[in-house]
Amino acid sequence: MATLEKLPPPPPKPDVMPFVAPGHTSGTVTDKISDVILRRHTPKWWLLGFTVAFALLMLFLTCVTWLFVKGVGIWGVNWPVGWGFAIINFVWWIGIGHAGTLISAILLLFRQEWRTSINRFAEAMTLFAVACAGMFPVLHLGRPWLFYWLLPYPNTMNLWPQFRSPLIWDVFAVSTYATVSAVFWYIGLVPDLATMRDRAKNRIARVLYGMGSLGWRGSARHWHNYETAYLLLAGLSTPLVLSVHTVVSFDFSIGIIPGWHATIFPPYFVAGAIYAGFAMVLLLAIPLRVAFGWSDFITLRHLENMGKVMLATGLIVFYGYIMELFFAWYSANTYERFMAWNRVTGPYSRYWLALIFCNGLAPQALWFRKVRTSPFGLFIISLIVSVGMWLERFVIVVTSLTRDFLPASWGPYKGTIWDWGTFIGTLGLFLTLFFLFIRILPAISIFEMRTIVPGGEAGDEITEVV
Amino acid sequence: MSSVRDPRPPIYGLMAEFPSADALIEAAHQVHEAGYQKVDAYTPYPIEAVSEALALPRSKVPLIVLIGGLLGGLGGYALQYWSQILVYPMNIGGRPFHSWPAFIVPTFECTILGAALSAVVGMIIINGLPQPYHPVFNVPRFALASRDRYFLVIEARDPKFDTDATRRFLAGLNASEVSDVEH
Secondary structure, eight states: OHHHHHSOOOOOOGGGSOSSOTTOOHHHHHHHHHHHHHSSSOOHHHHHHHHHHHHHHHHHHHHHHHHHHHOGGGSSOBTTBSSHHHHHHHHHHHHHHHHHHIIIIIHHHTTOGGGGGTHHHHHHHHHHHHHHHHHHHHHTTSSGGGGGGGSOOOOTTOOOOOTTSHHHHHHHHHHHHHHHHHHHHHHHHHHHHHHHHHHOOSHHHHHHHHHHTTTOOOBHHHHHHHHHHHHHHHHHHHHHHHHHHHHHHHHHHTSOOTTTOOTTHHHHHHHHHHHHHHHHHHHHHHHHHHHTTOTTTSOHHHHHHHHHHHHHHHHHHHHHHHHHHHHHHHTTOHHHHHHHHHHHHSTTHHHHHHHIIIIIIGGGGGGSHHHHTOHHHHHHHHHHHHHHHHHHHHHHHHHHHHSOSOGGGOOOOOOOHHHHHHHHHHHHHHHHHHHHHHHHSOSSOHHHHHHHSTTSTTHHHHHHHO | OTTSOOOSOSSSEEEEEESSHHHHHHHHHHHHHTTOOSEEEEOSSOOHHHHHHTTOOOOSHHHHHHHHHHHHHHHHHHHHHIIIIIISOOOSTTOOSOOHHHHHHHHHHHHHHHHHHHHHHHHHHHTTOOOOOOGGGGSGGGGGGGTTOEEEEEETTSTTOOHHHHHHHHHTTTOSEEEEEOO
């Protein structure tokens, strides 16, 4: 025994590394997260990134203005492909949002404490992604200024929306999702806004943060109700997030087009959404931890865990691709079989092959711990997966619509420069909002971080495990 | 303003500051056992043991959420029934007017929306927020309640409150500082 005690303790293995680097206390996490916002000078990288993002946002506005002037004819949509980029980008963006809710709600219910350092900016990502997603169906309406006709409200025309349509379900699902995500995010922010109010030196900042904090003072009575409400919101968001992409998949699967009319769509869409979302969280987290010097909070263990989630959901998605082909064959339905064959060998086969590479093969590298613990490797794979998830929606939409039942009604599809401009423009909208967010609001939940440092409520348990 | 009769006690209460959560939990237990009722603790993050020590009543938020969710769901279904069957019946692909399976999705979404909004609004209202001013903010060191310090306040309205005796009592609970809270 005596000799054993003299040996130096073995270095911690990566899977038992703490979620916060050792040495942090309630005070240091507060300072470290709030100081990057309260410092006087805006860093150069921020100005540069914001400039690029804002330029892309201007591109978006240009494309939308031209769309308002000329109409949807400037896009590549026509018969038989009436949806095109608008629905591809809508599904891509809304899918990205799902990881934020998964991290903030589902991982909270499962008591996954590592979510604490990533949930705030992942939720912000959700909100901004949903904002980008919402652009496309509205812009695609033709008369976007009449979008409110989709909502059920008493009107002089005595018209009501048609509730048997998946498109109306989408309106309800996406608007509920946007609303609940926004309030969940804001409620999480309230105690941190109080911290910002108490730490800000500038009077205007203090007043603005104070208004946002609703006068929060950390009273035990308030926390008591707050925790209950927060947990209930997490419990409500969990079925909500699963329902949203399910409803999005109904847009396709309720239709009878070959390649769309499949019961596998809801689960495979939800898995794809989480897959794409975690890729985006990694794309944001990896630069953020370098730029703000937050590798104490967003540790390699966080990155590795996110890599594992990506690998798991990626395998589900890959299984979905294989099953689509299998069922096309097993259904013995001429049109389904043709659709599958056309997807693999037809005019868009390059997109399908790229999709299999991006979403099926490239993420297999995540089996290796070396890749999962390498920020650079994860960044590259996340980029590939993001492209792959866009290709997935392209393949689903375009291969099925360009060649459905009657060869007489077949026709090719190609996005125009305005399609691309609008899509890239929404990246600008997303990044602009994200840059503003990390500059003015704490991008990591400070009060939840306090609970996982030693001395915090759960911190002691974690230290014991280590 | 001595001409105006102020029914309030001369101070709002006494505030004790603690350097650690454990010290606060211990103090909260003792304050509760000593019979003080108008007591509140202030912490930088939620600590369940403090709510237990102060024997706070069960939160009413779950009930509000249940009611909000039920109203949302019933309201969503009623909206669809009313619009699709009573005032604007449309034959869509030969489906019956009351094609309830198609109404499930909006009903579900309305349930979640009603429940989530009532959770947020209910919590804010029960907590009496937004409340821009509160006497505890008059203590300069209270700014640390949103960082890493733990506070306990006994209000002067408490029947057991006596400025000197309560001050001595709080100082005896390992408080690092006891200060008056002005109105």
